[in-house]
Amino acid sequence: MLRLNLVLVFLLVVCALGLVTSQDRARKLFGDVERAHAQASRLEVQWDQLQIEQTVLAKASRIDTKARRELSMESISPQRTLHLVVDPVERVVRLGSTAPAEAAGAR
Amino acid sequence: MARRTRRNVPIASNPLLQVRLPAYRSQLVMLFVAVAFVALAARTVWLQVFSQGYLQQQGELRYGRTIELPASRGKIFDRNGVVLASSLPARAVWAIPEQVEATPQQFAELAKLLGTSERELRGRLAQAADRSFVYLKRQVDADVAERVAALRIAGIHQQREYKRHYPQGETIAHVVGFTNVEDIGQEGVELAKNPDLAGKPGSRRVIRDRYGRVVENVEAVREPHNGRDLALSIDSTIQFLAFDALRDAVHEHKAKAGAAVVLDVHTGEILALANWPTYNPNERGQLTGAQLRNRAITDTFEPGSTMKPFTAALALELGQVRPDTVIQTAPGRLKIGSATIGDAHPHGLLTIEQIVQKSSNVGTAKMALAMPAERMWEMFSSVGLGQAPRIGFPGAVAGRLRPYRSWKPIEQATMSYGYGLSVSLLQLARAYTVFATDGELLPVSMFKHDDAVGGERIVTPATARAVRHMLELAAGPGGTAPQAQISGYRVAGKTGTAHKRDGRQYVNKYIASFVGFAPVSDPRVIVAVMIDEPTAGKYYGGTVAAPVFARIAGDTLRTLRVPPDSTVVKLEVPTSAAGHDAGAAL
Helix, strand or coil: CHHHHHHHHHHHHHHHHHHHHHHHHHHHHHHHHHHHHHHHHHHHHHHHHHHHHHHHHCCHHHHHHHHHHCCCCCCCCHHHCCCEEECCCCCCEEECCCCCHHHCCCC | CHHHHHHHCCHHHCCCCCCCCCHHHHHHHHHHHHHHHHHHHHHHHHHHHHCHHHHHHHHHHHHEEEEEECCCCCCEECCCCCEEEEEEEEEEEEECHHHCECCHHHHHHHHHHHCCCHHHHHHHHHHCCCCCCEEEEEEEEHHHHHHHHHCCCECEEEEEEEEEECCCHHHHHHHHCCECCCCCECCHHHHHCHHHHCCECEEEEEEECCCCCEEEECCCCECCECCCCEEECCCHHHHHHHHHHHHHHHHHCCCCEEEEEEEECCCCEEEEEEEECCCCCCCCCCCCHHHHCCHHHHCEECCHHHHHHHHHHHHHHCCCCCCCCEEECCCCEEEECCEEEECCCCCCEEEHHHHHHHCCHHHHHHHHHCCCHHHHHHHHHHCCCCCCCCCCCCCCCCCECCCHHHCCHHHHHHHHCCCCCEEEHHHHHHHCHHHHCCCEECCCECECCCCCCCCEECCCHHHHHHHHHHHHHHCCCCCCCHHHCECCECCEEEEEEEEEEECCEEEEEEEEEEEEEECCCCCCEEEEEEEECCCCCCCCHHHHHHHHHHHHHHHHHHHCCCCCCCCCCCCCCCCCCCCCCCCCCC
């Protein structure tokens, strides 16, 4: 009888310690999850921020002025455009229907 | 000796124990111990069973917190995933006036961070001295808010909120709209799609330890639902091209306002919708109604000559005329009842094609007077006149198309060339899908969808093709709008120059418009342009609106990489709008 009680007391102590450690681990893991969540939302905000920044920097109006002023580029004009057409059958590239300036008013 | 004896005596024989005590004494002790245990047990039961709820509640009051889980508002993208509107966390800085304690130096710093003067800030606090809450500034950017917090001024607090950013700014302000500081849509798509865009915040109940760290969730978490992201049909590149061309034109012609619409002929999607004047949705200091109006959708005007192709199409449908039927338009005036209508330039005998090409009022009126009013009304209303287009946009107007029973002959005549009825620019652009497709009216959409849509058949393919040819002539060297031509593409379109009305009187103010599409061999885009009150001398649709059309349509087709369908690269633009032979370039 006494021996059985001793075994039960021992088991009880083991279980109690197990409960304490698992509770502790659960709290630690919960803390990790919390931190991970916080980081996730931080990164999300950062992503939004960068997305906006990228859009602002890549705005058509900004590119347009930069290209014109700083790089002195010009809009494409058909007079100086050669259209290349890929022949679907022979897979070769040939000049498109729009010829350069000489063709003006040909018809 | 006696000591030794005592030591050797076994305990049991200790004389003290020999004393007989009454049994009740030990029983009494036992009873006390038992009562003590029972009391403990009772107390346990009391705490664990009967007052459990109360105690748990008290515990939670001390350590439990409900944390709001904010939901972000959905983003708005263009058709290629470019951000048009997006929210970032911001802070509202607020104060409890009577608790505010700050050194003058701190105060100056705070005023600087919040972008006001020290005096104004003090005034604000003094004014609200009897209240326990006053906003100092809302929508403060997160980094500024952090520096405000770093000042550690007593009585100054912060609250999380969201700030909406519009990176594309004024170019697309009228389509996207904006939200107020409470993150509720006020204009444009932000207003129309507010229920979709707005998120539903969640919450969770947690227990915090004494350091304020969250230890565990108490109840199930009510998940926040973020707002849905929206993809508009707008292409921000084309939008910019249209906006830029429109702005330049309004400045050049010293006009009051302008609007432009670009439609995709395959899907009915709105690729661009530009307005001038505009505003910057990020800096909404003083906004006027004129800046806010999305003219292309909410303003109607008398379309003028841009209606003529529909009259011609109906005449062809009814079998009254063929494209080469000749009508006498001399002497350029026509008396109907007591009123007289006239042409800007008198012409003689004109075919139906030429009537549209040269935009003859007399010729169109003669066609219209030969047809039943009911059929004309049916035609106009079937292409969407008098009905607000269903695009899910606030303030889309229906325009005016009176019932045919009340038409007088003079009204039927003037309506045939676009007076006495009113449309919005978007309605007009949509109506032209009939000619850009083979006779089908497409539903227009502000939201991205990639499937080709089925339209509603309005006229036969043969009629549509015939009118398309007339429109190509109108945009050619012999037409009213040779300046609408684009090198490399065949274009078709119709000008409109409408007198504005002031009350019941027509005044010498004009709305110049042009609606057209390109390339003619397989139409891809419809572009409609409207310039309100050009005052720099020119006011004809052909000279004011057509060049804007050419610039927008050309840039759009090149952006969409539409292969050219014309070999002509140098355009012949006669000096007078209605001169020269028609055959040279097209």
